[in-house]
Amino acid sequence: MAHRFGRANPGSSSVTRADAVVGVAERLRVAVDKLRFELPVTHVYNPLDYAWPAHETYLRRYAGGRKRVLFLGMNPGPFGMAQTGVPFGQVNAVRDWLRIRTDVGHPPNEHPKRRVSGFACQRNKISGERLWGLFASRFGQADEFSREHLVMNYCPLAFLEGSGRNRTPDKLPVTEQAALFSACDEHLSEINKILRPEWVIGIGSFATRQAQKLFPGENPRVGRILHPSPASPAANADWAGRVTTQLQELGVW
Numbered sequence: 001m002a003h004r005f006g007r008a009n010p011g012s013s014s015v016t017r018a019d020a021v022v023g024v025a026e027r028l029r030v031a032v033d034k035l036r037f038e039l040p041v042t043h044v045y046n047p048l049d050y051a052w053p054a055h056e057t058y059l060r061r062y063a064g065g066r067k068r069v070l071f072l073g074m075n076p077g078p079f080g081m082a083q084t085g086v087p088f089g090q091v092n093a094v095r096d097w098l099r100i101r102t103d104v105g106h107p108p109n110e111h112p113k114r115r116v117s118g119f120a121c122q123r124n125k126i127s128g129e130r131l132w133g134l135f136a137s138r139f140g141q142a143d144e145f146s147r148e149h150l151v152m153n154y155c156p157l158a159f160l161e162g163s164g165r166n167r168t169p170d171k172l173p174v175t176e177q178a179a180l181f182s183a184c185d186e187h188l189s190e191i192n193k194i195l196r197p198e199w200v201i202g203i204g205s206f207a208t209r210q211a212q213k214l215f216p217g218e219n220p221r222v223g224r225i226l227h228p229s230p231a232s233p234a235a236n237a238d239w240a241g242r243v244t245t246q247l248q249e250l251g252v253w
Contacts, residue, residue: 042161051118070152070195073152104116204225
C-alpha cells in the first residue's frame with residue numbers, strides 16, 4: 001500500500017521546517033489510521049491522534065532548523081510515548097526537561113490493562129529516563145540539545161495483545177508490515193528532506209535496519225547505538241557510558 005504524502009517545501013518564506021515536519025506527521029497520522037491489524041493484536045494506540053497537542057508541541061519547539069543528528073526509535077511504548085505523545089516519553093523528562101505538559105486524551109479502543117493516564121502516569125519508562133537523562137547530562141538544556149539533534153520514532157503506533165502484552169512492529173505479519181512500513185518509510189524520507197541530517201542513529205537494531213534500507217548510501221550516514229531498554233542486559237551496565245563511547249567512535253560526538 002503506497003501513501004503519497006507530497007513534498008514539503010521548507011524553503012518557502014511562509015513555511016518553516018517545524019511547520020513542514022508537523023505537516024508530514026499529520027499525513028502519517030492519517031495514513032496509519034487507515035490500516036487494520038489482525039490477532040494477536042487486539043488494540044492499536046496512535047498517540048498522533050489522542051496525544052496530538054503534546055506531539056505537535058514537541059515538534060514545533062524542537063524540530064525547527066536543520067538537524068545534524070536524528071535519533072530514531074522503533075515505536076511508542078505503553079508507558080512512554082503512548083502516555084505523553086513524545087518519543088521515549090518518560091513523564092518526568094517530558095514535563096521537566098522538555099517542558100511539555102498538555103492534556104492527553106484516550107485511544108478509542110483502550111485496553112483495560114493499559115489505560116492512558118497521560119502526565120499522571122505512575123509507571124516509569126526506564127528507556128526514556130536513560131535516553132533523555134544522557135542528553136540532559138551532556139547538553140544541560142533541551143534547547144541546546146535540539147540545536148543539532150532530534151529524537152523521533154520510525155513507527156507511530158503501539159500494538160497490544162489481548163493479555164496487554166506489547167507487540168513490536170517487527171513481530172507483525174509480513175503483509176501488515178508492508179502497508180505500515182510503506183507509510184513509515186515515506187514519512188522518514190520526507191523528514192530527511194526537511195531536516196537534512198548528516199546522521200540517522202538507530203536506537204537498537206530494528207530502527208537501524210529500517211534506516212539502512214531507506215538510506216543505503218552516505219547521505220545521511222546511518223549508525224546504531226545500544227537500546228536503553230532494561231530488557232537488554234547490556235543496557236543495565238553503564239548504558240550512558242557505553243552509548244557515549246559508541247557515538248564518539250562513530251564521529252557523531
